[in-house]
Every structure is written in C-alpha cells, then in structure tokens.
Amino acid sequence: MERVQTLLRNHDIRPSYTRMAIYRYLDENRNHPTVEAIHEALSASLPTLSKTTVYNTLHLFIRHHLVKEIDLQDHKRYDIVQEPHAHFKCDVCDTLYDIDIVPPNAPTHDDIVDVRDVQLVYHGTCKRCQQAV
Amino acid sequence: MERVQTLLRNHDIRPSYTRMAIYRYLDENRNHPTVEAIHEALSASLPTLSKTTVYNTLHLFIRHHLVKEIDLQDHKRYDIVQEPHAHFKCDVCDTLYDIDIVPPNAPTHDDIVDVRDVQLVYHGTCKRCQQAV
DNA sequence: TATATATTTGTAATGATTACATTTTTATGG
DNA sequence: CCATAAAAATGTAATCATTACAAATATATA
Structure with missing residues (x-):
C-alpha cells in the first residue's frame, strides 16, 4: 500500500484520490504554496478539481495536524508539518x-x-x- | 508643543489633526486594534473620518517605522513600535x-x-x- | 489673497475566503 | 449485484477586508 495512503489513514483521514494528490503535492513541493498554486498545479492531472475542494482538504489536514497555515500579509501559505522551524x-x-x-x-x-x-x-x-x- | 506633534515631526510626518488622533489612539490603546476598531473609536470625535484615511495613515506610520502590522488569520492588527516582543x-x-x-x-x-x-x-x-x- | 501641494474623503473595484446547495463518488447491508 | 446512505467534491454566489482612484477639502507659501 502506498505510503501516503497509510499516512492519511493513520491520521483518521479517508485517503481519497484527491486528498492523496493534494498531500503528495505538498510533500513534494515544499515551497509553501498558496491555494491558488496548489489548484493550478493539480488542475493538469485533475481537471475537475475545484478551489473549494483545495480549501476543504487543507482545512481537514490542518484539523488533523498534517498541515500548518502560515499567515502573511496577503495570501495564506500551507506547509507540511515537520520539525519546528x-x-x-x-x-x-x-x-x-x-x-x-x-x-x-x-x-x-x-x-x-x-x-x-x-x-x-x-x-x-x-x-x-x-x-x- | 504637544509630545505627539513633536514625535510625528521627528519622523518626517506632518502632524495633521487626524494623524495625531490616530497616533494618540494607538498610543493609549495598546490592544493591537484592527482598522475597523480604530475607525469606530475615532468616529465619535472625528465624524467624517473615513476608513481609507485610517488605512493611509497606518501605512504612512509603517513606512516611517512608527507602527508595525501584525498578520493574523483574519484581520490585520496594528501595534505601536516598541521594544521587540x-x-x-x-x-x-x-x-x-x-x-x-x-x-x-x-x-x-x-x-x-x-x-x-x-x-x-x-x-x-x-x-x-x-x-x- | 492666489496658487500649488498635501491631506482627506467616498465610491468602486479587487480578490481571497467562505457558505451552501447540488452532484458525484464511495461504502455497506440485504 | 443492487439499493441506499454517507462521504467527498463541485460550482456558484455571498462576504468582507483591502486597495485604487478620482474628487473634494484643507494647508502652506509666495
């Protein structure tokens, strides 16, 4: 079974295809993307992906402590939870x-x-x- | 001459009535107010005060290092510059x-x-x- | 006092985020 | 395998802080 799938399960998140894609994106692109950036990048492989889903999924990840939100002047950024830094x-x-x-x-x-x-x-x-x- | 007036002058800011009022409010209410809160509080004594002016003035103060912006999830807060904390x-x-x-x-x-x-x-x-x- | 400049104002635009109802997908029991 | 309920995803519309901008007002200076 895929690592990401297990990881989501371990955090009580059902590993839907979309959720895995979003998690994988964050894991592979550790550049603190905006919702906009995530949506744009994944739209290529998930053409029906909506921004609302990106928001929903990120907030789900945050509630389950997989992701942190970084508050800047303008857009919010999202960061995979890792060592404190x-x-x-x-x-x-x-x-x-x-x-x-x-x-x-x-x-x-x-x-x-x-x-x-x-x-x-x-x-x-x-x-x-x-x-x- | 009033202290606030001198202080603004020292920072190359012309001490208009509005600017002094906004500075005084921040100085006396160190509770990191939002633009909304500043505008509402000062509207009593400055009935024509517009929100745009509050924004303009805060940004002016920031450029001149009198005020700092604090970025939170929702609204921005404004804080008089003081010791690092x-x-x-x-x-x-x-x-x-x-x-x-x-x-x-x-x-x-x-x-x-x-x-x-x-x-x-x-x-x-x-x-x-x-x-x- | 006239005129240029600075300040303030009000309205309209922008744009990220959220609300919400609908549609689609997935899981489960018979 | 189908029916049905639950979960997930979608699309559109609303919200709301912030900014853009042009007009109006106030201030300083010659």
Whole structure:
C-alpha cells in the first residue's frame, strides 16, 4: 500500500484520490504554496478539481495536524508539518524560505494556558533580490 | 508643543489633526486594534473620518517605522513600535496579548541578506476562555 | 489673497475566503 | 449485484477586508 495512503489513514483521514494528490503535492513541493498554486498545479492531472475542494482538504489536514497555515500579509501559505522551524519571507519576490531555527517556547504568562502553535517569521530582502538591484 | 506633534515631526510626518488622533489612539490603546476598531473609536470625535484615511495613515506610520502590522488569520492588527516582543493570540476570543520575550535573531543563512522585521506569534487558548468552558 | 501641494474623503473595484446547495463518488447491508 | 446512505467534491454566489482612484477639502507659501 502506498505510503501516503497509510499516512492519511493513520491520521483518521479517508485517503481519497484527491486528498492523496493534494498531500503528495505538498510533500513534494515544499515551497509553501498558496491555494491558488496548489489548484493550478493539480488542475493538469485533475481537471475537475475545484478551489473549494483545495480549501476543504487543507482545512481537514490542518484539523488533523498534517498541515500548518502560515499567515502573511496577503495570501495564506500551507506547509507540511515537520520539525519546528521558522520562515523568512522576501518582501520583494514573496518567496518564503525555511529557516532552521527552533522558535523559543512561550514563557509562562498569566493569560496563557494552552499553546498549540508558534509562528516565527522574518521579513526582509533575499540575496537574489538584493543582487538584482 | 504637544509630545505627539513633536514625535510625528521627528519622523518626517506632518502632524495633521487626524494623524495625531490616530497616533494618540494607538498610543493609549495598546490592544493591537484592527482598522475597523480604530475607525469606530475615532468616529465619535472625528465624524467624517473615513476608513481609507485610517488605512493611509497606518501605512504612512509603517513606512516611517512608527507602527508595525501584525498578520493574523483574519484581520490585520496594528501595534505601536516598541521594544521587540512577541504576541499570543487566543484563537477563541481573538485577543492578542503582549508577551515579554525577545524574538531570536535570524541566523546567518545563504538566502538572507537583509532582515527588517520579525514576527513571533503564539496561538492557543487564553486563561479566561479556558475557564469559561 | 492666489496658487500649488498635501491631506482627506467616498465610491468602486479587487480578490481571497467562505457558505451552501447540488452532484458525484464511495461504502455497506440485504 | 443492487439499493441506499454517507462521504467527498463541485460550482456558484455571498462576504468582507483591502486597495485604487478620482474628487473634494484643507494647508502652506509666495
């Protein structure tokens, strides 16, 4: 049985063809794609794929802790869950780079009881865009 | 001369009445308001204030490093620039708490040249919402 | 005071995301 | 194998924050 199929099953997700395709895309393209990008890329092999399905599936994956949403200024990006790490967003070309740094744990704080997630995002200009000037 | 007026001048911003009002609001209400909240609060004293002006002014403040934008799932929040710190967002009541922790510096990385900003945001449930269950 | 410039406003467009009802697919019991 | 119920996928329409833009207003300066 295929690895992705097993993986979805292990997370209580029925491995439909569409779901496997979306998961596989995220797994093979670790460039933090937008919904738009996922939809466009998969439309070639799944011509009837709707954006609503992409949204539905991503939200399903998020609820089952397979995927994380990254909130940026404009579109949301989606990232396969992996080791805790940070991101660097180039505000010129909009590329999102993985940064190999573990976000610090939340300190104890009067108002905080239950921390489920951390997002650590750096903003600036990447090398390529800097050189392009 | 009023403090806010001087402060805006020092940042090369002409201190119009509206701009001072918006700055003062952010300074006195450090609860990371949305554009909506700012507009609604100031409409009482500035009945003709338009949302466009709130947007324009915030973006002006951001360009001049007086204000930072915080990107969350839904609306953007605005925060007066102060000591580097983190945020905790309660995903139940949407409150954004200040967290007194300095985000780590970006590590040296092949793709990164110029880092201008960091956002460190924790997500979870706050004490009040936890108890409300 | 006249005129150029800066600021503010209001309306219309944009565009991502969600709501929702319908259609299609899949699983299961007889 | 068929009938039927449940799940998944689809398409369209609505929502709503944000932006674009042109017109109106206020401000500064000569």
